[in-house]
Amino acid sequence: MFLGRYEHTVDNKGRVAIPAKFRGELGERMYVTRWLDKCLALYPAPTFETLASKISALSIADQNARQLRRIFFSDAADLEFDRQGRINLPANLREFAGIGEDDAEVMVVGMNDYIEIWAREKWLEVQNEVEDDPNSIAAQLAQLI
């Protein structure tokens, strides 16, 4: 279970420390790809591979499915930790997520079965939207309990 929110820096070599609490569950190999709302998604290898095969199974007759395939795989990368528990975010993904070049600040966010990586400013926007409208969250929670 990936839980919690960590504020880390991306150094000028593109390296980000992954929170130590996440490392065990990620295992050795992991994948990163672009995700909804201009953030990045980081998956343990088995989770990603399951998702990838589902996407591969979509019909190529469907235009939307073809587009999804292209987007999903073209910006995906497989990663490993260096000895300090860091990963190297590819430049194209950093750009996609609005993560700057020099010592950019990012949020590494647990999402239960995967991890999201956000440019700090973008994450704060998301959070502010929620703070401005707390009742919609309450309403959704109420349906689940």
Added chain:
Amino acid sequence: MFLGRYEHTVDNKGRVAIPAKFRGELGERMYVTRWLDKCLALYPAPTFETLASKISALSIADQNARQLRRIFFSDAADLEFDRQGRINLPANLREFAGIGEDDAEVMVVGMNDYIEIWAREKWLEVQNEVEDDPNSIAAQLAQLI
């Protein structure tokens, strides 16, 4: 059944003693997350895991559901007791709940199947609101009896 209200202090390392009466029912592992009205909710592991899987099951196609997921999991943490029966409240959750840095006072409140943790001042405000308007409580109770 978590019952009663205890006034404890959070030391400058973020540690709070959980009332001894709650420890047995909490078990070894527990989870804390942000909750409604700017307090924190503390759950025994099984209770939280049920709730977490319900939230994970929401459709990622729904923007509101994505937001709920992000907020819920990003401000959640799994915790264990130290040898003195204390837990360590993460800094982001302390901030959310308005729990200060140095020896802040909190209310640890039993809520039957979970526990709420409040900044002392916030708790007193809520209590005053209720005392100023006892009839609305009475009305709700009346429906149940």
Added chain:
DNA sequence: GGAAAAGTGGGGAAAAGTGGGGAAACCTTT
């Protein structure tokens, strides 16, 4: 009143996060 348990505080060891340097690999250029 005494013993046990509960709550609080502090100090030291270990781990986590960050930055920098050097070697290897790659590409480009002459």
Added chain:
DNA sequence: AAAGGTTTCCCCACTTTTCCCCACTTTTCC
């Protein structure tokens, strides 16, 4: 094809934070 330069990767070292353990005070219970 060789040299130069750039990029990438790995390793080391420092700083900060976290965690664990011990000791003390207060409360509770017999």
